[in-house]
Amino acid sequence: MAIHERSLVEPERIVRKERLVIDGVDVSGDWNLLILPRVINDYDLDFGKEVLNTPEGKTINQCYQCSYCTASCPIHNYWDERYNPRHFIYLARLGMIDELQKRVDVMWRCVSCHKCTHRCPKGVLVEEVIKAILKVMAKRGLAEEYPSKKFDKFFTESVVEYGRIEDGELLFGWIEKQGYKVFKDPILKKPIPFVGDTPEWLKQLTMKPIKSMNIDFLLLNAKHMLFHPKTKNWNKFKQVLRKVMQEEGALH
Ligand code: SF4
Ligand code: SF4
Numbered sequence: 291m292a293i294h295e296r297s298l299v300e301p302e303r304i305v306r307k308e309r310l311v312i313d314g315v316d317v318s319g320d321w322n323l324l325i326l327p328r329v330i331n332d333y334d335l336d337f338g339k340e341v342l343n344t345p346e347g348k349t350i351n352q353c354y355q356c357s358y359c360t361a362s363c364p365i366h367n368y369w370d371e372r373y374n375p376r377h378f379i380y381l382a383r384l385g386m387i388d389e390l391q392k393r394v395d396v397m398w399r400c401v402s403c404h405k406c407t408h409r410c411p412k413g414v415l416v417e418e419v420i421k422a423i424l425k426v427m428a429k430r431g432l433a434e435e436y437p438s439k440k441f442d443k444f445f446t447e448s449v450v451e452y453g454r455i456e457d458g459e460l461l462f463g464w465i466e467k468q469g470y471k472v473f474k475d476p477i478l479k480k481p482i483p484f485v486g487d488t489p490e491w492l493k494q495l496t497m498k499p500i501k502s503m504n505i506d507f508l509l510l511n512a513k514h515m516l517f518h519p520k521t522k523n524w525n526k527f528k529q530v531l532r533k534v535m536q537e538e539g540a541l542h
Contacts, residue, residue: 297371299325334385340426341382345538347422352412353379359406359416365399372396375406375416382423387432390423394433397424450531453521458511465492480516 303326310322341347357376360366365373373396381389390397397420406416421442427433444467448460462481466472470492473485500508521527 295371295374295377297374298377303328330386330389332386332388334387337385337387337426338383340429341419341422344422344425346415346418346425349414350379350383350419350422353383353410353414353419354412355380356411358409358411359414362405362409364403364405365396365401369399370396373399375420378420378423379414379416382419382426387427390427391432394424394427397433398438400438450528450535452518453524453528454519456514456518458515459518461496462515478516 305324305326306320307318307322309316309318311317338350341350353376355376359375360377363373363375366375372393378390378393378397381387400417400420402417404417407414407418410416424433424439428435441464444464445455445460448463449455452459458481462472465488466481470488472481474481503511
């Protein structure tokens with residue numbers, strides 16, 4: 291018997307004898323596979339409600355567990371099967387915190403590609419819900435602040451400040467924040483790529499997308515890096531946005 295979603299069953303709960311003969315009948319192989327029951331006695335139904343009450347978690351209860359999200363998730367399919375958005379939502383709603391904690395090392399690995407959200411037939415904002423689950427776990431001291439949250443903070447701050455995403459500024463600002471020395475021109479104080487002690491891996495990481503850009507796009511990016519374009523009336527809107535985000539607890 292094949293196990294559906296084997297990654298959800300801990301190896302120690304799977305019992306299978308290499309060779310098993312019962313009443314003279316050889317039932318070796320998959321036929322003698324047994325899954326020991328899981329004993330759960332610690333539900334916390336408030337957990338799901340807490341996730342629901344975060345700005346990112348509002349759609350958690352729309353999920354009807356079809357697993358389209360998991361089937362389309364690159365992290366689940368190409369990195370680690372334990373990363374399973376459908377299952378995280380299931381555990382969070384039931385308040386099975388122990389089970390969530392067993393997976394906390396993979397839960398922050400989402401790359402925000404939004405395939406899950408795009409495919410979900412119930413309109414669940416899957417990526418946001420996963421972040422909300424992690425947020426509640428961190429608030430309760432059940433998980434450390436996940437590493438990608440640092441980037442999320444930086445990204446959000448950049449968008450709120452300028453009203454748009456500026457790739458070059460975001461990339462070099464992030465590199466600088468990681469402790470690497472970024473050289474800047476003395477007048478506009480803008481970063482000069484690849485001058486200084488840029489590590490090799492970072493050069494390659496940056497060069498890859500640059501090589502695939504056409505010249506017009508490259509020039510446009512360079513221009514935007516030098517003279518940051520402004521979104522019209524953004525300063526007024528920014529104040530309102532910050533206030534709303536603060537009220538909703540959405541500012542990191
Ligand atoms: S695709 Fe949507 S409804 Fe289906 S399991 Fe994922 S979140 Fe739930
Ligand atoms: S956004 Fe995250 S959870 Fe959704 S498909 Fe992409 S990696 Fe998976």
